[in-house]
Amino acid sequence: MEAVLESRRKERLDRGIKVRTDGIYAVSSWREIAYLVLPRLLLIGGLLMMPLLLSQAPYWQRVISIVCIYSLLAISFDFLAHFVGLVSLGGALYIGVGAYIAALLNTHFGLPSWITVPLATILGGGLCTLLLWPCLPLRGVYFAIVSLMFPLLVARIIEALDIFGGTDGVLGVDGFSSKWVEMYVLIAVVLLILFGLRRLVNEDLGLVFRGVKDNDQAVKASGIDVITIKALGVFIASAMGCLGGAMLSHLYMWAGLSQFALDFSIIPIAATVVGGGGTLAGPVIGCLILVPISELLRDFGTLRIAVYALILCGFIVFKSEGLMVYGSRKYQQFERWVQI
């Protein structure tokens, strides 16, 4: 039996259609165009249809919005970790900062949500980048630890100084005009950012980001300031998180300390593991699976975390590459056994 196993191995080859669609020749036939466009349309169409499909279940419509916010965080984690080389556990910081800025702008200055959200995105991204700036020269686990510490720190400061409403949070934030606006704005934002970032990482600036990840010494020797590039990467990622936070505070009509909760740092990482790191679309798929599961598991009470952990362990042990990597491999390549 062993002899049979050893005398052959699996060989993977690109499918003909994958190779044909690599270049400009992809537009030569409908089959090739469909091969390229269908998976993307499936994601776009699926996301756009979801609020309509769930129109009879308002509770689950809210879950869609939450999925989108977690997706923003997961994309930003994936971008920083796999394209800039910074492992950021600061998701909670981004959400919290975005939520508080949007809430304060809304309650103190009476700005409507279509102004507070973009402002919170830019200001929040800038603020988070400033906070993280001193640890940008750090590499590896040190950046992760510092970014994990910040959300805890900011929450304690707000609590101890009793500023911004203290433990009560900022109350009386305006909601969105309708739940449809809320859902479709979020879905559109997720799709725009997803496809925008996928393009960015293959542009020249994106290649510099990836260069910093692969070998920052060579980037320095090429006359490029690594700290500036990392700061730009952190700004892009944290602005995405702050956008999610701003939306969240208008969603709940409230900004509070629980928006600095570590869930916002951890679930995006889990989603990236499940969906497949380095793909940007994978984390969105991961969120589409994990967040609803987490809602379903509410019936189990505190056992929720245990079941959740089991699912994660299963993924890490059996499909550590992630769904997106696995799926695109199956889509682009065929496998066959060859005799050695």
Add this chain to the structure above:
Amino acid sequence: MSPETILKLSGVTKRFGGVQALTEVDVEIHRGDILGVIGPNGSGKTTLVNCITGFVTPDAGQVSFQGRDITGWQPHKIADLGLTRTFQVMRPYYSLPAYKNLIVPLFSRRARRTGGWRGGGRMGDRNTVAVDILEEIGFERDSYVPYKAASSLPTGYLKRLELARCLALRPDLIICDEVFSGLSMSEMASMLPLMEKLRQEGVTLIMVEHRLRELFSLANRVMVLNFGAKVCEGGSEEVMANEEVKRAYFGSEEVFEYV
């Protein structure tokens, strides 16, 4: 007219804990020179390179490049002035194809200013410039080599890629940290004319090397380091004849008696 000094080191000293890595190294390099730096393992050659290019800040002494004091500057600012280096341990941007590796230096401010190697002002499409540079340095343009993933290139090409990364900045001075080591004889045979060509085009070179024969055929001056201190400096013959250099490389006769 005396030749213009491009790089001047005076009293450069560096200590790592108890190890004296460099002791008061003085050296002066003229424009268009090829200076060879040799020395036994651990003699401080790479530390010297790091001190010049800003990856390590010297404890004492001064480095000046084109008349400007660059001691303690950040590496990217030094590279921006036109002083670049290769790395002894080659780590290309593994996830990118070979020619995409050059997009990073071509993205820098200096490359935008100078137009990249031979760019002459405004740079066109960076991908085209990148392939041009690779062709110049010995990647066959129409083969698949420039488009292959950097992680799958053989050593000879990786060394060239390191050099190409420097050339993309259109530098005035390149410090080559062991570009010859690990090359086969045929790879070496094509590398030597390349270095000579660079010199003719006005690039000053500092070559840190272990392959002495090839180095002596190229360099017009050689500096010998031992235990972080300069042992001697001069033309190839002069250095070869120096007793102290022989001692540094082969040990003294008294030692031989005990072996």
